[in-house]
Each structure stands twice: as C-alpha cells, then as structure tokens.
Amino acid sequence: QSALTQPASVSGSPGQSITISCTGTSSDVGAYNFVSWYQQYPGRAPKLMIFDVTNRPSGVSSRFSGSKSGNTASLTISGLQAEDEANYYCSSYTSTNIVFGGGTKLSVL
Amino acid sequence: QVQLQESGPGLVRPSQTLSLTCTVSGGSITSGSNYWSWIRQTAGKGLEWIGHIDASGSTNYNPPLNSRVTMSLDTSKNTFSLKLTSVTAADTAVYYCAREGTNWGNWLAPWGQGTLVTVSS
Numbered sequence: 001q002s003a004l005t006q007p008a009s010v011s012g013s014p015g016q017s018i019t020i021s022c023t024g025t026s027s028d029v030g031a032y033n034f035v036s037w038y039q040q041y042p043g044r045a046p047k048l049m050i051f052d053v054t055n056r057p058s059g060v061s062s063r064f065s066g067s068k069s070g071n072t073a074s075l076t077i078s079g080l081q082a083e084d085e086a087n088y089y090c091s092s093y094t095s096t097n098i099v100f101g102g103g104t105k106l107s108v109l
Numbered sequence: 110q111v112q113l114q115e116s117g118p119g120l121v122r123p124s125q126t127l128s129l130t131c132t133v134s135g136g137s138i139t140s141g142s143n144y145w146s147w148i149r150q151t152a153g154k155g156l157e158w159i160g161h162i163d164a165s166g167s168t169n170y171n172p173p174l175n176s177r178v179t180m181s182l183d184t185s186k187n188t189f190s191l192k193l194t195s196v197t198a199a200d201t202a203v204y205y206c207a208r209e210g211t212n213w214g215n216w217l218a219p220w221g222q223g224t225l226v227t228v229s230s
Contacts (some may be wrong), residue, residue, distance in 0.1 A: 002155050034215040045205060045223050046156070051216035087155055093214025097171050098146075100156035 003099035004029065004057045004090055006038050013106040017078040022090030023071060030071035034093035037066060037075045040103075046089060050075060082108050111136040113206050113221035121228050127193040131206030131221060132186070139164040139184050144209035146217060147191045149179065149202035157202075157224075162189055162208050169213070194230045 006024040010016040022029065022037075029035055035053045038046035048057050050066035053073060061076045071091070075083055085108045090101040117129035123153070138145060144161040150158075160170035162180040170178045179192045193200060205224050207217040 032214075034212065036216050038217075045220040046217075047220070048216055048218035052209070057216075057218060090211075091156075091217070093212075093213070096169075098158035098214045098217075100158070102155050 002067065002102035003094075004092060004101035006090060006101035006104045007087075009105045011109055012080045013109050014080050014082065016029050017076060018080060018106065020075045020077075020088055020090075020106070021074040022071070022092075022101050023100070024092055024099070025071055026094065028071075028092040028099055029073050030096040031095075032093045034070070035066070035068060035073040037064075037073075038089045038091065039075045040089065041086050044082070049088075059062070080108050086106055111219060113208065113219060114206060115206050115221045115224040117204075117224060117226070119129055119225060119227060121196055121226060122230055124143075124195055124198055125229055127191070127196050127228070129191045129198060129204055129224065129226070130188050131164055131190070132188050133208075134187070137184075138182060138187055138189060142211040144211075144213065145182075145189045146207045146209045148205045148217065148220075149200075149206060150205065150223070151202045154162045158204050159191065159193075159204075161213075200226070202226060 037050040040046040053068045087103045114132045121127045146161040147159040162168045177194045203223040206225045207220040210216040
C-alpha cells in the first residue's frame with residue numbers, strides 16, 4: 001500500500017487533456033512543495049517530468065504541467081499523444097523519507 | 110550529461126547481504142550539492158525510496174529499512190554503493206540508483222536502468 005494515492009488508470013483520446021491526482025496528507029504533499037512526477041514505460045526506468053510541484057526539467061514538453069491544492073497534487077497532460085501512454089508516479093518529501101504514489105496507467109485511446 | 114549504471118549480483122540467498130554499486134559517469138559525485146539515492150520497485154509495493162548519501166558521506170535511510178541498510182561512497186571510482194543485510198524474498202525487486210536534487214526529495218534524475226535482484230535459495 002503506497003503512501004500517496006493515485007487512480008489506478010486514466011484514459012483519453014489524442015488531443016484531449018487529462019489530469020492525474022495524487023493525494024497525500026498534511027505531513028507530505030500538504031506540507032512541502034517537493035512534489036515530483038515521473039513517467040515510466042514498461043521495462044524502463046522512471047523519467048522526471050515535473051519537480052517542485054510545477055517545474056518542468058529541460059527537454060520535457062510544455063504539454064505537461066503540475067499543480068497542488070492542499071494535500072492533493074495533480075499532473076495535467078494536454079494535447080494527448082500516443083507516446084504519452086505510460087505509467088505515471090507522484091512523489092513527495094516527508095521530512096524523514098521520500099514517498100511515492102502507487103502509479104497511474106495512462107491509456108491513449 | 111550525467112549517467113548512472115547499477116551493477117551487482119542478480120541472485121542473493123535469503124539471510125545474506127545484498128550489495129550493489131552505482132557507477133556515475135559524465136560528472137563527479139563530489140561536485141555540487143546533490144544527494145545520491147537508491148530506490149527499488151516491486152510489482153506489489155511499487156516504488157520505495159531506500160535512502161541517500163551526499164558527497165560528504167552523510168546518509169539518510171527510509172526508517173523501516175534503517176536497521177538493515179548501509180550506503181557508502183568511493184570517490185576514487187566515482188561510485189556509491191548499497192548494502193542491505195538479512196534479505197528475504199520481500200527484498201526481491203528492481204533496484205535503481207538516481208541523482209537526487211540539492212534539497213532532500215525535490216527530484217530524482219536521471220535514474221540508472223535498474224537491476225533485478227532476486228532473493229531465493
């Protein structure tokens with residue numbers, strides 16, 4: 001059982017926008033702006049997509065954006081493309097640890 | 110650009126010690142203020158942060174694993190290592206090393222390709 005709660009799956013059609021939620025507590029997501037998001041293809045290592053809630057690393061498409069409200073962080077992907085089909089994980093600092101969500105499988109229909 | 114590569118035995122016997130090394134290329138592990146992390150992934154528990162070490166050798170470990178984990182640096186080889194003692198089948202996982210941001214937990218990038226470690230007799 002993961003510390004952060006994500007929906008198991010989300011889906012969308014090419015061109016649409018989707019949002020993946022990540023719910024924590026006042027001890028992790030709600031307490032710190034150290035929330036990050038990772039994209040993982042099967043059999044591959046995770047790749048950083050968003051850090052510090054809203055920041056995109058160099059090279060990551062502007063179609064990816066992050067936000068936070070209270071104990072819930074969100075990843076939004078706009079203009080869905082087939083290549084976005086992957087698993088997405090959120091992560092947060094907790095003062096003694098780094099915790100992850102259980103992952104969300106994004107299907108592009 | 111910085112790249113990381115895990116290495117070590119793919120099979121460890123129960124009650125023995127799991128030992129992995131992460132080789133960093135494209136940058137020095139002692140430059141900057143980054144942490145260097147180990148993370149593991151299982152189908153059942155998902156991603157689990159194991160701990161990290163900084164350039165001075167200072168460490169922080171995930172509390173549930175604290176009694177079994179030791180991390181170290183070898184600056185001459187530009188590597189950092191993980192030892193996990195008294196392993197059980199529950200420690201079977203893909204183990205990743207990654208560079209962590211200068212603030213504890215703000216990001217992990219890049220990650221190594223990962224190495225599968227199976228605990229079995």
